[in-house]
Amino acid sequence: MAEYDALKLDHQLCFPLYAASREIIKLYHGPLTKIGLTYTQYITMMVLWEEKKINVKSLGKRLFLDSGTLTPVLKTLEKEGYISRIRSSEDERVLMVEITREGEKLKEKAAEIPKEIGSCISLKEQDAKELYRILYTILENRNSQ
């Protein structure tokens, strides 16, 4: 009478999600160390390479991270010279984060990373697309709640 046991690692969706996420992020360690970034700093810079200027709240919504995580990351990136942090004059509560010339230059160094990593993840084109689609349905659901 082998009944179904929901408390098995293999029966949980959260676990492969958690494990695969960390495994993939580990792949970034080498390439990112070469350009002196951590993964969190990297995704933060990706938003800034795209937006140029953004406040902490919007950045947090984009990255699914709160100020508890972002504040120290942003302070480090500022110290490295890649961004500047300036309070908004219209609303002193708001902190604007803006990319610097140095930050822009860093993008060139990072240019090869996506390709480099992509070749390490052996997923069929169709599976990669499916994965991407399903993950975003989860995220959209979350961000709207």
Added chain:
Amino acid sequence: MAEYDALKLDHQLCFPLYAASREIIKLYHGPLTKIGLTYTQYITMMVLWEEKKINVKSLGKRLFLDSGTLTPVLKTLEKEGYISRIRSSEDERVLMVEITREGEKLKEKAAEIPKEIGSCISLKEQDAKELYRILYTILENRNSQ
């Protein structure tokens, strides 16, 4: 001439994986706090509810975690009385982790958690299956390298 930019958050598979993973794990915080576990402790206990006894290396392979992460987690679980840690007599390097009576009892308290969480993740049955399958192809690929 808007050329494709691989360095966009939306063009990376790693990011939704990382974000979705954390979002899902956050769902566990409430239910797990009620029974006094963290997420890492929870997945560790899941392996032990299944295996009863396992060494640190095998546990780490199962969870994709190394001793740097597991050692402190296991010490905490031992202090709570849910597991015991005993060196193997055949090979003194090996540490065996075994579930206790208290640890077994904890499983009853955790029994409702999977259902509770499942209802929070609004994924179609088919998508959940696909996600599961694709994540495991990534993990199997990793664990064999």
Added chain:
DNA sequence: TATAATTAAATTGTATCCAATGTAATTTAG
């Protein structure tokens, strides 16, 4: 308009993660 409620960041405290290194036990080679 005062006061209450809300909001945006920062801070605090706890628990990971993980790379790198250390240590002790065991195996392997010469």
Added chain:
DNA sequence: CTAAATTACATTGGATACAATTTAATTATA
């Protein structure tokens, strides 16, 4: 047999994550 290599786990140090709280600014309301 014995030095070298390997293995399993522990330790260390740095960087997150995140819940909870605090602080300061702004907005809403009585």
